[in-house]
Amino acid sequence: MRVLLTLVLLALPGLATAVTCEDTSYEANRYTVCTVDVATEDLRLFLRDDQGAILGQFRDVESTLSDGKALTFAMNAGMYHSDRSPVGHYVENGVEEMRLLTGASNGNFGLLPNGVFCINDARADVIETLAFARTSPSCNHATQSGPMLVIDGALHPRFLVDSTSRFRRNGVGTSTDGQTAYFVISRNAVSFHEFGRYFRDVLQTPNALYFDGKISRLYAPQINRNDPGFLLGPIVGVVQ
Template sequence: NSLSDGETLTFAMNAGMYHADRGPVGHYVENGVQEMRLLTGASKGNFGLLPNGVFCINDTRADVIETLAFARIKPSCNHATQSGPMLVIDGVLHPRFLVDSTSRFRRNGVGTSADGKTAYFVISRSAVTFHEFGRYFRDVLQTPNALFFDGKISRLYAPQINRNDPGFLLGPIVGVVQ
């Protein structure tokens, strides 16, 4: 969406996998309109490293919800984006993350507090493993659930900390306007 008169973008981060046409790979809701359906099956790449999940924002809270739980409870989301893999699921790291993994990339993702009042958007400064990235959400931020957004292409716009990552056209993006 474009900004309305008087609105200023104060934060933005890429928020999930996308196709070559920049359309979202999985479930995507913007302003209450579903633009892509929920995908529940295994697939290729990080998105398909099950379990994956959905970041859901409604009028009262923000939550990261594992995909099959999301399909079961069908929460109402004003905004949502599906990505994967889950980093933390009910306080436990994703079962496929290896301590000694050699797969290191810059990574970004989101974790939410148990009360749904806080969403923590994180981007690594350097290349990290999924295990290291997930541990940050679980051990430092103590989020019960966290979701990986993307890797190599991770970008952040946060002028309050003088951050405006150069890049290219992206798919789903989460942003805050004032």
């Protein structure tokens, strides 16, 4: 079942709409979900410019694109240290910057099980970290974050129905066939349990991964979103 309250989508001048973004609601909470067809769209991660400096803002990502290309969707994509380097596993254009972390640690990242968002030419998958370590999939782009929101169709076992920890949150879920990636950001403060249920029950993604909370931001020009805020670490986006 999908309960969606959809805005009219505005196409970018001179460009076909690469990503479908819509405002939705579920169980009295409000979300924005951006749907990406992985097989046809150029979905990738961004962290540094050509000189190695961390980008940090959506406009900085766009400035790195060659002439004639545009950023049509972007979102923060994983946790980072004070110097904005990735906390966990990070791969960009096939080059690993940070190794996979499999042990327990502090904060939401260490609320095991956590996971990895893996992007390839024809599919994208959210994979639980220990499963990722066992199978060692090849990823053109990968970012590790945590906790997992949905694991093989079940909510993370440590999520509480009556939790009082509520923040604006964002994350990603992938379809079973890896052809569709759903990027979601809440428009009001939600608990982990509520956020996970949106992926499990509305989007019906077998696996979903939390990206972050307080710093959650979205760039979606189709619906006039370009959220201001803190400098970011890893960013996921679609280039057209």
